[in-house]
Amino acid sequence: MADNRFHYNNEDDPYFISYKKTYGTNMNAHHYHNSYEVYYLKTGERNLFIKDRVIELKTGDFLIIKPNILHMTRNGKLPEYERIILNYRDDFIDKDKKYQQDLSNLFQQDYMVIHLPLQDRILIEDILNHMILEVDSQLHGYETQIKSLILHLLVTISRSAENNNIKEMNHINSTHEKISDVVKYINQHYYQVITLERLSNCFFISPYYLSRTFKEVTGLNIIEYLNTIRIKEAKRLLRETNYKISLIAEKVGFGSLSNFGRVFKEGTGHSPRYYRTNKNS
Known part of the structure; x- marks a missing residue:
């Protein structure tokens, strides 16, 4: 084709x-x-x-x-x-x-x-x-x-x-609705320590089923999605505040500055310092 x-x-x-x-x-x-x-x-x-x-x-x-x-x-x-x-x-x-x-x-x-x-x-x-x-x-x-x-x-x-042509945002099925709840939880608590076990306990889903279904629905595994949300917020803080990079890493949920720098570069192609200097426009 x-x-x-x-x-x-x-x-x-x-x-x-x-x-x-x-x-x-x-x-x-x-x-x-x-x-x-x-x-x-x-x-x-x-x-x-x-x-x-x-x-x-x-x-x-x-x-x-x-x-x-x-x-x-x-x-x-x-x-x-x-x-x-x-x-x-x-x-x-x-x-x-x-x-x-x-x-x-x-x-x-x-x-x-x-x-x-x-x-x-x-x-x-x-x-x-x-x-x-x-x-x-x-x-x-x-x-x-x-x-x-x-x-x-x-x-x-x-x-x-x-003319009332707006589509209702209905979930495709109950599985999608459950994963949507998990995504909302991650979106709201990304700065905290979030693990598969914690999510499994919160939503009464087996870790294996949650991990597999989350990937099927969203296209990312849980850690990939969590890091995407954290980096998105880190980019905003780098653009809009004068916070030290170490403080930004902490605010978005990373336990160490080195891990933050590694994940940020994997997601953006640049270090946090470079992004702040060159992308703040």
Whole structure:
């Protein structure tokens, strides 16, 4: 099966557009970014792990994610899929109060899934295809055109949301619901000593079953997920505070500075000190 892809810019730029039509791929890791993400599933099915649960995405679903929300997509029941992703930062769209008021219903939650009726899907696909043509041709004024297209896109989605097209965030099954509770617990207590045995006792699940099921549902084992949450918070503290690195390591749950440094570098590719100096922007 052909793997058709289109990318423009990267996730460090003010906006990023990606189109992909492919067969059966899982993201390599959970990720988050400092931009809004707009994800449109044109065809197929995907399972989305986001924040503390798994959501089934189907053809015609439109997902909006606020900045710094952990998420990952994985194969659904149908492995072939086609999707378009748009990421944009606040500073790319003027921070006009009128815009914020008109679009406020889209950003009251950390994420929202809207199932678009056919008429809206046709319009949305036209807007997204127009964006791709603009960035591909890069004619005079193309970035101004992209800004206007993003606003057109968001207003269209906002109107669709007002028509009660927002999907309920139901758990896929009782197992997913139980693992969601475990994830919420880790999200709230990441700075404490968390072990498989502790979680097993808290949720009355055998260690073996919990370990296996957690990996199946989230795509990570418990330690990998815990470290992801800890590093996410450590990055925030490195950007937003002047705390000593040793104090940050302690605040996010690491028992030693050396272990913190090792895990941080594995997760980011840089030492905490380098990140603070070079990524604090």
